[in-house]
Amino acid sequence: MINQVMNKIKPEISGQKAFNHVAEVSQHHRIQASPGYRNAAFYCRNVFRDSKVRVKIDSYKADHDTAYWTNKLWDEWDCTSATLDILGEEPLRLCDYQAEKMCIIQRSIATPEGGVKGPIIYLEKGDSEEHYEDIDFTGALVLSDGDWNKVRAWAVEKRGAVGIISFRMLEFPPVRHRFDIADAIMYTSFWWTGTEKKTFGFALSPKQGDWLKDKCLQQKEKHAKGKADSPYIMAEAHVDAKLYPGFIENVNAFIPGQTMEEILITAHLCHPQASANDNASGVSVALEAARALQKLIDEGVLEKPRRGIRFLLIPEFTGTYAYLSDNENRIPRTLAGLNLDMVGENQALTNSSLLVEYPPQASGSFVGDLMAEVLTQLASEAKNIAGTASYGLFRYALSPFSGGSDHYITSDPTVGIPSPMLIQWPDKFYHTSADTLDKVDPDMLYRVGVMTATYAYVMAMLNEEDAAWVLNLQGYHYYNRANELIKNLPVKAQLLEEKVRIELFKELEANLEYLYQLKIVEMNDLLRFMPRYKRRTNSLIRAKLTEFKAFNQNALRNVANTLGLPRKLEQEEVKEDKSPVPIRLFRGPFSARGYVEMFSEEIQKEYKELGEKHPSMRGALSQFVYWIDGKRSLNEIIELTKKETGMDVSAYAEDYLNILHKMDLIDWAK
Ligand SMILES: [Zn+2]
Incomplete structure (x- = not known):
């Protein structure tokens, strides 16, 4: 069946059409809850309309008092301009928001009227406070390639600094070291929870950052030798921005079926300009797959599907939480999902591979194997010399569940929409200003478009x-x-x-x-x-x-x-399992940011310290929580998590659940 459907879909999908959408979408600065995101949503709505696909925009409140399930929202943000200038004998403009949207830390607040002038203090000994006890940060801009959230939490909150200059660049060896993309700026953002002291900040490329760092160190040396009045370089910063209660939008398109059942395709529409592969590419593939399917159904090439196919373009995570919590009655009728995230990569430039990522094992579904088969069918593009075998002309692989995008919400067993993901990973330009249109390959968009439409239709017809x-x-x-x-x-x-x-x-x-x-x-x-x-x-x-x-x-x-063993070994005595049985009282993965802050200082501290004590916790935590079903004991759940991920969560599992218990999210069975 996959092959027949794919053969009908192939002639209709256009990689170039999808590429044109990437070009349009990537021009918008698509920060979740912002006018730029909204404009991108309007563009996508119009494309669905032009394709005769039924579509609407769902608006949801975005402010600090609003949560969808455990997912707390934040205020809408609108930034119109921002600049950072180095002052002195050789003045230099390092950032201009109107030219490069990633040159500021997203969700920065405005500087006071007239801007801010202050010394730049470079954190040469890392990003933690204890190394800087004797330095006065009052009115300073703090330069660091460490964790800007951590720096903000002490330098701005406690020590009187006014802003941050970050030149952090995350590395993903072997495809990306900071010197591989020395001119790119990393996507950095503040994620306000509502309780902290807000500030503004700028983001520099590794090259700019190294230059400024050297300049700061030279100035310090000059000062030590008595050749300069101040140990610090001076800078001037202007940010014109506002935060206010606003909205997020989901673009919600639907190809109806003959029953009330549905298949759900998700792709996140957010991220800074350009973020062409992440994720203008996924959005564009969804737009093109929907157009092709609607046309083939209208023309009778494909019969009207049994199940409807819904395309949801969302701000990552928040939009999915909002949709699910707003449509709880539709969840049981939504039989399977597919998430598209970073799919358009030119593999030669980005060093990526196309992955079929399976849903988590606790979701207990065959849909991962089905998606894998769609990939296999597609990957027969060229033949060997004798013409006796065929294979794909791109890199691809199957991957177990890893998370990190919207399928991690839909696949949660408390939601029950098992969803594989198509993603290209790793990507040398991921989350940087260099994730631009020239890194997108129309041929990849075509391939993923064919896979998406085929999977959606096969799942919609399966009987x-x-x-x-x-x-x-x-x-x-x-x-x-x-x-x-x-x-x-x-x-x-x-x-x-x-x-x-x-x-x-x-x-x-x-x-x-x-x-x-x-x-x-x-x-x-x-x-x-x-x-x-x-x-x-x-x-x-x-x-x-x-x-x-x-x-x-x-x-x-x-x-x-x-x-050389007997087939039947002596059975060990089974130890009685006396571990408690946890019960989940919340739907969807637990979204800690902003949520934990609603509870006492003590709980917040406990939660934070547990994460710091076990930095590996994030690796298997989702899978661990997925296995909780109100029947399995803690020991069983730990064992299942180990089988699935190879990671042992026993060192923190019970402590973690006890903190969630204090937040009324977990109960223990009697
Ligand atoms: Zn991303």
Whole structure:
């Protein structure tokens, strides 16, 4: 079915049309809750309209008193101009907002009437306060390549500094070191929670930052030698901006189906100008996929789908929270999702690969395997010399769930819209001023456009007749993963000590059993798409599971043989699991920013300290919380998280849930 649908879609999708949309969208400075974002939303609405796709704009309040589920909003921001000048014998303008929108820290507040003149103090010993006890920061602009949020929290909040100059550049080895993009400016923003002392700030490229840093150090030296009056360079800053209660907008387009059920395609529309790949590209692919599908349906090339297909262009995270909390009755009818984030990359320039990122395992769905198959079908672009095999002419890979975009909200089991993501990662220019139109490849937009439209339509049509091939697809991935586990046993394992061999065997047995348990849930997820002939589908699923079970038993028998172990090892006594059972009292992932600030100082401190104590926490925390279902014990959840991510969360799991308990987000079963 995938192939037939894809063949009908291919001639209609235009990479160039999508590219033209990227050119338009990327001209808007699309900060969430801002006039620039709103204008981009109007553009997208008009494109949907021109494509005869039903569309509306949903506005949601954006201010510090508003939250959608646990996601707190912030004020709307409007900036009209900003400049930063270095004063002295050789004056130099380092930032001009009208020329380069990323040269300020987004959501900066206005400088006082007439601007600010002050010394630049370079933080040469890092970004924490204890190294600067004897320095007077009053009225200063603080220059740092450290964490600007951290610097603001002490330098502005406690020590009287007036602004920040950041020249931070995050590195993603091996594709990006700061010197790889020395002229680019990193996307930096304040994310106000409402309680802090607000300020303004500028962002410089590594090259500008290094230059200014050297100038500051030279001045200090001159002063020490008595050749200058002041140890500091002077600068003048002007920012004209305002923060006020406002709105965010979701562009909500819909191709109706024959039933009330829906498939949901999301792409975030926010980010600074230009952010061409992140994520004008995802938005543009959604616009083009919707146009093509609507046209093919109108012309009768594709029949009217069973399920509706909704395209949601949102400010990242906040818009998805707002949509879901506003449409709770529609969530159960929304059977699956797909998120598009950074899809248009020119791979030669950005060093990226196109990834199909699976939904988290706790979402228990087959849709990741289905998306992977769409990729496989697409990736047959060229043939070998004899014409006997074909393959794709771009880099691609499958990735387990990693999060970091809107699919992490929809895929949460408390929402239940399992959503893979298409993304290109890593990207040398990610979140910098160099993420511009010239890094976007119309051919990639075409590929992802075909994949998006194909996936959306196949999911919208999936029914009882598809059970067999979807199950075979699941089988393919099951055997792949099971074989990978077996393949990864150490070479010459039979020569290892008996104790080690037994451990290896038991681990393999447990991992195969985990895979099997996952597949039970994933295959049963098919039933949501196939309410008719349930008995038939059920028996197909059971047959497949019997096949998997037999495979596991065979494999284990062979491995036991190789390792010189009896097939049935003595069973260890199962320890009684006395760990508590957590219950989630909130929907969607917990969104801490701004939310924790609503609680006591003590809770805020606890929350902050736990994160600082366990910097690796972010890696598996979402997956950990997804597994909480009110039935599994804490130990079981920790074990499942380990199986899924390879990360052990036991050092902080209970403490984390206890803090959430204090915020009435978690309860413990009696
Ligand atoms: Zn981004």
